[in-house]
Amino acid sequence: MNLDYTELLHAFLPEASLIIGALVVLGLDLTIARQHDAATRLTTSVWIALIALAAAAYHSFHAGTGGDAFGGVLVLDSLTRATRLGVLVLAGLTLALAPGVSRLRHPAEYVAIVLFATCGFTVMAAAQQLLVAFLALELASLSLYVLAGYDKSRRESAEAALKYFLFGGMSAAFLLFGFSLIYGLTGSIEFGEIAQQLSVMPANPLLVVALVMVLVAFGFKAAAAPFHLWAPDVYAGAPAPSAALIASASKLAGFTLFVRLLWVGFGPSAGAHSTVSAPGWITIVAILSAVSLLLGNLAALAQGNVRRLLAYSAIAHAGALLLGVIAAGRSGPGPLFYYAATYGLATVGAFGVIAVVERSGRCQQLTDLAGLHRRSPLLALCLLVFVLSLAGIPPLAGFFGKFIVFAAALKLGGLGTSAGWLALLAIAMSAVGLYYYLLILKQALVAKPAAAAGPIAVNAWSACALVAAALGLLVLGVLPSLLLRQF
Amino acid sequence: MNALPWTIYLSFAGAALALVAGARSAAAARGVALVTALASFGATLYTAASFVPTKGLQTIVNTPWVTELGIRYHLAADGISLTLLVLTGLAATAGVLFSWNITERTGEFFALYLALIGGVYGVFLSADAFVLFVFYEIAIVPKYFLIANWGSTNREYGAMKLVLYSFAGSALVLAGLLWAYAAGGGRSLALADLATAAASFSRPEQLGMFALVFLGFAVLAGMFPFHTWAPTGHVAAPTAASMLLAGVVMKLGAYGCLRVAMPLFPVGFAYFQPFIAWLAIAGILYAGLVALVQDDFKFVIGYSSVSHMGFVLLGLAAANSQAVSGAVLQMFSHGVIAGLLFAVVGRMVYERTHTRQLADLRGLPLHRLMPFAALTFVLGGLASMGMPGFSGFPAELTILIGTWKTSPLWATFAAGGVLVAAAFTLRVIHVSFFGNTAAATTCAVPDHPYAPISWPEKAGALLLIAATVYVGLKPDVLLNWITPALQSPLMQAVLKGGQP
Numbered sequence: 002m003n004l005d006y007t008e009l010l011h012a013f014l015p016e017a018s019l020i021i022g023a024l025v026v027l028g029l030d031l032t033i034a035r036q037h038d039a040a041t042r043l044t045t046s047v048w049i050a051l052i053a054l055a056a057a058a059y060h061s062f063h064a065g066t067g068g069d070a071f072g073g074v075l076v077l078d079s080l081t082r083a084t085r086l087g088v089l090v091l092a093g094l095t096l097a098l099a100p101g102v103s104r105l106r107h108p109a110e111y112v113a114i115v116l117f118a119t120c121g122f123t124v125m126a127a128a129q130q131l132l133v134a135f136l137a138l139e140l141a142s143l144s145l146y147v148l149a150g151y152d153k154s155r156r157e158s159a160e161a162a163l164k165y166f167l168f169g170g171m172s173a174a175f176l177l178f179g180f181s182l183i184y185g186l187t188g189s190i191e192f193g194e195i196a197q198q199l200s201v202m203p204a205n206p207l208l209v210v211a212l213v214m215v216l217v218a219f220g221f222k223a224a225a226a227p228f229h230l231w232a233p234d235v236y237a238g239a240p241a242p243s244a245a246l247i248a249s250a251s252k253l254a255g256f257t258l259f260v261r262l263l264w265v266g267f268g269p270s271a272g273a274h275s276t277v278s279a280p281g282w283i284t285i286v287a288i289l290s291a292v293s294l295l296l297g298n299l300a301a302l303a304q305g306n307v308r309r310l311l312a313y314s315a316i317a318h319a320g321a322l323l324l325g326v327i328a329a330g331r332s333g334p335g336p337l338f339y340y341a342a343t344y345g346l347a348t349v350g351a352f353g354v355i356a357v358v359e360r361s362g363r364c365q366q367l368t369d370l371a372g373l374h375r376r377s378p379l380l381a382l383c384l385l386v387f388v389l390s391l392a393g394i395p396p397l398a399g400f401f402g403k404f405i406v407f408a409a410a411l412k413l414g415g416l417g418t419s420a421g422w423l424a425l426l427a428i429a430m431s432a433v434g435l436y437y438y439l440l441i442l443k444q445a446l447v448a449k450p451a452a453a454a455g456p457i458a459v460n461a462w463s464a465c466a467l468v469a470a471a472l473g474l475l476v477l478g479v480l481p482s483l484l485l486r487q488f
Numbered sequence: 489m490n491a492l493p494w495t496i497y498l499s500f501a502g503a504a505l506a507l508v509a510g511a512r513s514a515a516a517a518r519g520v521a522l523v524t525a526l527a528s529f530g531a532t533l534y535t536a537a538s539f540v541p542t543k544g545l546q547t548i549v550n551t552p553w554v555t556e557l558g559i560r561y562h563l564a565a566d567g568i569s570l571t572l573l574v575l576t577g578l579a580a581t582a583g584v585l586f587s588w589n590i591t592e593r594t595g596e597f598f599a600l601y602l603a604l605i606g607g608v609y610g611v612f613l614s615a616d617a618f619v620l621f622v623f624y625e626i627a628i629v630p631k632y633f634l635i636a637n638w639g640s641t642n643r644e645y646g647a648m649k650l651v652l653y654s655f656a657g658s659a660l661v662l663a664g665l666l667w668a669y670a671a672g673g674g675r676s677l678a679l680a681d682l683a684t685a686a687a688s689f690s691r692p693e694q695l696g697m698f699a700l701v702f703l704g705f706a707v708l709a710g711m712f713p714f715h716t717w718a719p720t721g722h723v724a725a726p727t728a729a730s731m732l733l734a735g736v737v738m739k740l741g742a743y744g745c746l747r748v749a750m751p752l753f754p755v756g757f758a759y760f761q762p763f764i765a766w767l768a769i770a771g772i773l774y775a776g777l778v779a780l781v782q783d784d785f786k787f788v789i790g791y792s793s794v795s796h797m798g799f800v801l802l803g804l805a806a807a808n809s810q811a812v813s814g815a816v817l818q819m820f821s822h823g824v825i826a827g828l829l830f831a832v833v834g835r836m837v838y839e840r841t842h843t844r845q846l847a848d849l850r851g852l853p854l855h856r857l858m859p860f861a862a863l864t865f866v867l868g869g870l871a872s873m874g875m876p877g878f879s880g881f882p883a884e885l886t887i888l889i890g891t892w893k894t895s896p897l898w899a900t901f902a903a904g905g906v907l908v909a910a911a912f913t914l915r916v917i918h919v920s921f922f923g924n925t926a927a928a929t930t931c932a933v934p935d936h937p938y939a940p941i942s943w944p945e946k947a948g949a950l951l952l953i954a955a956t957v958y959v960g961l962k963p964d965v966l967l968n969w970i971t972p973a974l975q976s977p978l979m980q981a982v983l984k985g986g987q988p
Contacts, residue, residue: 335556374596378511394629395622404618404666405557411670415693421670425663432659436652439632443644447636485556 004072012070012077012127014060015085016120022053023116030109040100043108047096047462050112054093057123061085069129073191076129076261080334083487084126084257087342091250091349092119094466098242098353101360101463105240111151115246118144122254129265131180131190134258138176138222142169145251148243149235161238165247168231172221179214182207192266200269208270212282215262216289222255224312225289225319226296236312237365241356244308248315248352249345256322256341260329271330286323287419291426293320298430301437307367310437311351314391317434318344321406321427327420328409335488336405342484343390343398343477350387350470354380357463362454367440372450377457379464381445386471390478392438393431398478403431405481489548491535492613493563495528495573496623499580499606503599510595518588521598525584528609529577536574541567541972545615553619558676564615566976567969568746568816572612572739575823578955579735580605582827583728585948586835590638590726597638600630601728604737611740617665617748618677621658624740628654631721631733638726640838641784646724650733653717657707661744664700667693668752683752683978691755698756702749702764708741710797711764712771719790727834730786734793734826739819742800746812750804751978757807765805765891769901772798776908780915785837785844788916789829792872795905796822796880802902803887807983809974811890814883816970817963821871821879821956828868828952836861836945837920840938846916850923860941862921864949869913871956874906879956882963 010017026046034042064085066078075081096115105111121141128134146169150162184190186208187198202208220228236244263271263282272281297317304310322344325337357380358364358373374381390399410424459467477484502524510517545566553561565573583601590597603626610623628651635647669677671693672685686694707714718738722730750757772795779791796818803815836858838844855862871878874885884906892899959966974983 374593389629395625400622400625401554404662407662408557408666408670408674411666412674415667415671416696421667424666428659428663428666432652432656435655436648439648439651442633443636446633447644481554482556485554 009071012064012075014064015057015089015123018053018056018060019116019120019123022050022056023113023120025049025053026109026113026116034109039105039108043105043112044100046109046112047100050096050116051093053116054089054096054119057119058086058089061089061123070127073193074130074133075127077127079488080257080261080338081127083338083342083484084253085123087253087338087345088119088122088126088250091253091345092116092122092246094346094349094353094470095242095246095250097462097466098245098349098356101357101460105151106153111148114144114147118148118246119250122250125254125258128258129192129261131184134262135173135177135180138255138258139173141251141254142173142222145243145247148246149239151243152240155238157238158240159238161235164231165235165239168221172218172228175214175221176218179211179218182211182214186211192262195266196268199267212267212270213285216282216285219255219259220289223252223259223319223322224316225323226293226316229293229296229316229319232316233309233312236315237306237308241352241359245349245352245356248311248348252315252319252322253338253341253345256326256337257334260326260334260337263326264330268330283327284419286327287423290320290323290327290423293317293323294423294427294430295320298433302433304437305367306365307355307370307441308365310367310441311348314434314437315348317430318391321403324410324420324423324427325406327423328406328413331413332409333488335485336402336409338488339398339481339484340402340406343402343474346470346473346477347387347390347399350383350467350474351391353463353467353470354384354387357459357467358457361457367444368448368451370441370444371448372454373445375450375456376454377459379459380457380467383467383471384445385442386474388438388441390474392435396475396478398474398481401478401481403427405485489535489546489565491531492548492565492573495531495577495609496606496613498524498528498531499602499609503602503606506598506602507595510593510598514591514594517595517598518584521584521587521602522581524602525577525580525605528605529574529581532570532573532577535565536570539567539570539969541969544973544976547615548613550615557674559618560616560676560678561619562616562678563613563619565613567971567973568743569612571816571820571966571969572743573609575739575820576605576608576612576736578951579732579823579827582831582948582952583731585944585951586731586831587726587728588942588944589835589839593637597634600634601732604630604634604732608736608740612743615680616678617669617682620679620744620748621662621665624661624744625658627737627740628658631725631729631737634729635721635725639724639729640726641724642720643724646720650717650721650724653714654708657704657714657741660700660704660707661748662704664697664704665748667700668697679748679752680978683981686752694753694755695759696756698749698753698760701753702745702757702760705741705744705749706764706801708738709745709801710738710741710771710794711801712767712774712794712798715771715775715794718794719787722790722793722830723784723786727831730830730834731827734790734830735823738793738797739823742797742804742815742819745801746804746815750807750982754981754984757982761805761807765802765895765898768798768801768805769898769905770798771795772802772902772905773908776905776912779912780908783846785846785849785916785920786830786833788912789826789833792829792909792912793822793826795909796826796872798905799884799887799902802891802898806887806891806894806898808890808893809971809983811887811894812974812979812983813967813970814886814888814890817879817959817966818883818887820966821883821959824952824955824959825868825871825878825880828864828949828956829872831945831948831952832861832865832868836864836941846919849920852923854921854923857938858941860946860949864953865921866917867953868956869917871960873910873913877957877960879959879963881960886963886967
């Protein structure tokens with residue numbers, strides 16, 4: 002294998018920018034910024050981090066779409082580029098929310114860890130080899146565990162971090178075990194070679210075990226039912242910006258890695274769309290998708306806590322994303338990416354609104370949002386956009402995401418395939434979903450504010466981030482080709 | 489024709505402007521809303537003045553939108569669209585006039601109101617299934633906030649029920665359309681292309697797709713037994729929203745049936761035709777009888793809407809040129825009449841007496857206390873009963889004659905609905921406005937006179953009365969638009985496939 006290290010450097014320039022940014026943030030905070038108060042240190046760190054993100058975005062954009070890099074360990078294609086840019090934007094929005102919302106004890110470290118996590122996401126976007134994929138996933142996950150437990154003053158935050166860590170560690174073990182079986186069976190850790198070996202290999206029960214292990218692990222990471230149990234507690238307990246990152250950028254990067262691993266690596270064992278008699282991973286993914294759609298939407302109906310409600314809605318959306326994974330084999334990753342990216346944008350926004358509300362009191366129960374239209378018309382309007390996008394109402398991007406994923410699923414063979422029926426299930430469940438999304442909006446836009454609740458001040462950082470996210474959803478919803486033509 | 493898309497753009501621009509203006513003053517928001525509604529109405533009338541019905545479906549805009557999926561931004565209009573666009577303009581203008589007294593969160597009210605109107609205009613102008621669906625859904629969500637924020641009786645329940653029914657209906661439509669789109673190769677969502685593709689679908693596919701799409705739209709049209717959202721929703725809604733919901737939004741459902749479900753899947757339609765007809769007849773009779781025993785004034789009007797929409801669905805199900813023309817005419821007629829009746833009940837009477845219970849109104853000599861409201865309601869009631877001289881008469885007569893040609897049995901049963909309509913209308917006129925005047929002397933006559941009927945109310949009422957009388961006397965104006973539109977190849981497929 003001819004390894005060209007300049008090629009590697011070129012491919013990893015975005016990651017290099019992020020790591021350098023994180024080190025500068027940490028270094029500055031240790032030295033010059035020591036005397037300043039926490040707010041200044043946070044703002045400075047966020048500025049530096051945004052510059053690092055911008056540099057990373059620049060390099061991601063110019064990394065090109067040349068295909069395999071560094072002997073096939075990484076791949077630079079349109080999906081890599083789009084996912085990298087997507088996670089950078091989502092991380093940027095998350096960071097921009099931080100100054101407005103949190104009274105974090107160690108602001109610079111928080112910002113640096115967000116950058117490390119983002120670095121993990123961007124590597125996930127490019128990984129095309131089991132080891133790199135695993136390392137990237139763990140870099141991202143370890144950073145997210147810390148971010149979930151960052152609010153040391155609240156027990157819920159610690160509980161969230163512990164749960165997330167235990168479930169995540171468990172899923173990492175599953176993943177590694179599955180990967181090692183794959184390696185044992187095929188003698189390779191590179192996606193392309195694995196696929197070659199699988200296509201000539203006779204049916205093997207060990208392969209089924211390996212596939213199940215990998216899918217279980219991804220089920221945990223993506224919060225797909227029945228491996229979703231950590232999600233409601235983490236979404237409810239983690240500091241709002243951390244929850245936003247976990248729910249958005251991490252999902253986007255995870256699904257990019259997932260779709261690549263399954264179709265590029267395990268494509269030959271996909272199984273047929275139309276029958277269950279030729280078992281492959283499509284059957285397992287379809288089951289995960291159906292269970293997630295049902296459980297996520299139905300459990301969300303019963304939630305009184307807005308963050309837990311968003312968690313169950315995330316599980317439901319994971320079900321739709323898994324449907325996009327199945328459909329990606331024929332339609333390409335475009336629909337899946339569009340759905341994941343716009344879902345991420347809406348989720349960051351929704352958690353952003355919660356985060357801002359939290360500054361002037363609790364924001365856990367739905368009723369904590371009561372009368373938001375009086376307390377801050379801007380927040381109420383933004384929340385309307387985010388929640389309606391999650392519900393899939395046009396002209397917002399969430400609608401088009403649903404449309405394109407379901408259309409791709411139905412194109413696999415109409416109602417002759419499990420994917421077609423899943424699409425119908427998902428459409429039916431979106432009608433259920435509107436109910437709980439309207440419950441959020443009812444509090445925010447219809448209910449009267451509680452007597453003690455005063456106006457909410459929104460600082461410039463949060464306002465910019467929220468308005469940008471809302472406009473993004475509107476623009477991408479009206480002009481979906483802006484994203485789709487990247488593929 | 490080029491003025492028509494401006495109805496959409498003006499409405500959405502007006503919505504944004506009303507939101508901004510409302511933050512400063514309620515009067516500004518009101519002004520913005522009235523100017524926007526009038527401008528859009530003007531655009532439809534301006535087009536109507538030079539409209540050539542024989543040209544069929546005339547494309548206005550047709551540009552690529554999402555090239556990856558073959559979606560085009562395609563707007564077109566024919567006589568059917570134009571009839572309903574004029575109705576929308578009329579109802580929207582009258583609705584603004586009858587919401588003149590909204591003082592709480594005025595800007596937001598009119599923003600939602602105009603957004604809803606923009607969606608409605610868009611649906612009536614769409615010639616691409618995707619565009620139609622987008623506008624259709626845009627028209628759904630504002631209803632929730634209009635009712636839940638500014639409504640009355642049991643408003644949050646009514647709003648949620650109405651919106652969930654509408655959205656469930658639209659989910660069915662989406663499922664059917666996506667299925668047809670995928671089965672047709674996923675190249676185009678233009679209605680004409682989908683119809684071409686659907687011609688090669690298997691019979692089970694046609695039946696399944698038709699059932700999904702038709703049922704989805706029919707829910708919004710208030711088809712029995714999926715009509716229960718309509719009375720609760722309309723009663724809970726603020727007056728202008730009731731007027732729009734019953735007057736225009738229910739027409740979206742019927743229009744979707746006529747424009748999308750029936751021409752795309754004629755084989756499916758031919759199979760389900762008798763079921764639809766009998767459900768429509770059941771709706772006409774059942775809702776009429778329920779209206780006969782209501783204690784709440786507004787519920788009477790709510791159920792009467794379901795009954796009148798039954799005639800529309802029956803006309804569509806009969807599927808001959810005359811019956812379908814009558815159905816479209818009935819859409820226009822009912823849109824105007826329902827607006828008028830809801831305006832009297834919700835705005836003129838309820839805002840002054842603060843009761844809608846017929847038992848309470850019976851004791852009030854309302855015909856003396858508010859003669860203008862009484863006159864308006866009597867005229868609206870006559871129109872609703874189908875008296876000659878008002879728009880309800882030619883509409884229902886055309887539907888019944890057309891239906892007779894397809895099935896005399898259907899027409900006979902449906903004609904019973906006309907009698908029921910006369911019964912509940914006369915009862916409610918009698919009880920509410922010309923109640924027991926002997927008892928009135930002992931009953932609680934208000935110690936202060938009611939506020940006089942204001943000028944916006946009078947203007948709105950006169951506008952609607954003029955429309956129903958004009959169409960009643962000269963139904964040919966609209967029929968000459970509608971009937972040629974049925975000559976298009978798509979519609980002919982329905983009319984041929986629909987013959988039993």
